[in-house]
Amino acid sequence: DVVMTQTPVSLSVSLGGQVSISCRSSQSLVHNNGNTYLSWYLQKPGQSPQLLIYKVSNRFSGISDRFSGSGSGTDFTLKISRVEPDDLGVYYCGQGTQYPNTFGAGTKLELK
Amino acid sequence: QVQLKESGPGLVQPSETLSLTCTVSGFSLTSYSVSWVRQPSGKGPEWMGRMWYDGDTAYNSALKSRLSISRDTSKNQVFLKMNSLQTDDTGTYYCTRDTMGTRDYWGQGVMVTVSS
Numbered sequence: 001d002v003v004m005t006q007t008p009v010s011l012s013v014s015l016g017g018q019v020s021i022s023c024r025s026s027q028s029l030v031h032n033n034g035n036t037y038l039s040w041y042l043q044k045p046g047q048s049p050q051l052l053i054y055k056v057s058n059r060f061s062g063i064s065d066r067f068s069g070s071g072s073g074t075d076f077t078l079k080i081s082r083v084e085p086d087d088l089g090v091y092y093c094g095q096g097t098q099y100p101n102t103f104g105a106g107t108k109l110e111l112k
Numbered sequence: 113q114v115q116l117k118e119s120g121p122g123l124v125q126p127s128e129t130l131s132l133t134c135t136v137s138g139f140s141l142t143s144y145s146v147s148w149v150r151q152p153s154g155k156g157p158e159w160m161g162r163m164w165y166d167g168d169t170a171y172n173s174a175l176k177s178r179l180s181i182s183r184d185t186s187k188n189q190v191f192l193k194m195n196s197l198q199t200d201d202t203g204t205y206y207c208t209r210d211t212m213g214t215r216d217y218w219g220q221g222v223m224v225t226v227s228s
Binding site: 094 | 159218219
């Protein structure tokens, strides 16, 4: 199975600040069709995960441009700029390239 | 608007079978695939399996011997059945809509506790 390793485990940020979350996969996430199926999700307290970014860098409908995704192969990053209170929660990366699809263990974003 | 809603028992006895239903609206099961994903408390999600839009299925090999996913397109429902439940199967179970290699919509989840 593809192992997704997220760092850091937790992150403290001031409102208005910027943070980066890293996600590394144990195998390349480039599919045979040339696409890279790496997604980022945010799970707010008591809620279901919600999609933020798909195929590495594409923002889902309604997602602020303060969220940006980058990377390739096995190394990916989510950046959040001008952090707002509604951004707090646990961020997960997930891959849809190989079976079984897998997720990282999460990065908790908290207020400093 | 796209919605998914899970339903099923909140408590299951060890060694028994879990049966869950995902009722969808706002899209067709013959156009989109639906996955089941579970999440133990405080841990990352685990993909369990998928009902493809064409009726085919795919399963996580770790669960394949215990898991079955089916659907009724006339009722807009996808079903999960998993047997021989143990305490480490406790968690929140979600159904998700799958597209472009991702899960774009998630249900609210149903909490399942395996306990005698």
